[in-house]
Amino acid sequence: MEQAAVKQIADLAVAAQANLPVQVNGAASIAILPEGFKLHSTERFNDGRDRYRGAYQTSSISSFVEYVGYRNGSNDENVQTYIETTRGLKARTFLNLGDVFTPGHGDDTATLTLEKKAEFARFEGINGNRIRQQQLIDIVDDWADFLSAHTEQGEVELDKAIRALRKVKITKGSELDSQVRDFGHQVSALEKLEATGVDENLPHFFLLHTECYHGLNPRSVKLSLRISANNDDAPGFVLRIVGEEALNESLADEFKGILTEKLAGQGRIFQGEFTP
Incomplete structure (x- = not known):
């Protein structure tokens, strides 16, 4: 007799002995089948699911809070929310995690991931990078609604600031200069590159007026400006x-404060990540 036939007979014998399907758990549709003696869920063949679960995702704070409140209508204190701020601003609520004595599956969740405002993402993307003169002018012009330009004497009109940016040129000199200046960069003891055409309206810094993330309060982010000569x-x-680090810390604190206030009475809130 061939080996395949022997295996098939053995499987059928086991199946007959087991009196399949076997209901392992009255609350779960699980049956033992002869194929490798694995457990198979038959839930999808039922009229309804064995239990409610799902993965809700949103970028809206108000929608997230509304959903958690809707799903946790009984104000279950075992509902747990974990706020993570090291890689963006995120929060995840487990609606069926249970506790250490009566643990749940932890597969019914709501996840909030805040999205950056477009203007903040644009300037964060070029933060600390050298960009060409025309590129900077285009960026300032594109995002003028969110910017104000400032010199040491105070705020200047944005169109004057753009004209001042256009006037800047790079020239070569031969005098010895060992000083470090905002608008000059020494190449060697005999040759240096110098920015010329710098007038009184050239900004020393910009202020970006933005919420940074959707749902947070507006603030002004300072962007220092430096000429880079090569x-x-x-x-x-x-x-x-x-102050980028301080800014990120402030945004994280605000995010945590908003969720702590809006989710009051909706279980426990923790800082960090949790994987069930």
């Missing part, structure tokens, strides 16, 4: 977010 004829510029 061997190219055209000048370059560097925009840098001033």
Whole structure:
């Protein structure tokens, strides 16, 4: 007799002995089948599911809070929300995690992932990078509704600031200069590159007026401006977010504060990530 036939007879014998299907758990549709003696869920063949679960996702704080409140109508104290702020601003609520004495499956969740505002994402993307003169002018023009330009004397009109940016040129000199200046960069003891055409309206910094993330409060983010001279004829510029670490910490604290307030009475809130 062939080996395949022997195996088939053995499987049928086991199946007959087991009196399939076997209901292992009255609350779950599980049956033992002869194929490798694995467990197979037959839930999809039932009129309804064995239990409710799902994975809700949104980028809206209000929708997230509304959904958690709707699903946790009984104000179950075992509902747990974990706020994670090291890689963006996110929160995840487990609606059926249970507790250490009566643990749940932890597969019924609501996830909130805040999205960055377009203007903040644009300037964060060029933070600390050298960009060409025309590119900076285009960026300032594109996002003018969110920017204000400032010198040491105060705010200047944005169109005047753009004209001042256009005037900047790079020239080569031969005098010895060992000083570090905002608008100059020494190449060697005999040759240096110098920015010229700098007038009184050239901004020392910009303020980006933005919420940073959808749902947070508006704030002003300071962007310092530095001329970057190299061997190219055209000048370059560097925009840098001033106090970036402090800004991120402030955004994280605000996010945590909003959720703590809006989810009051909806279970426990923790800082960090949790994997069931």
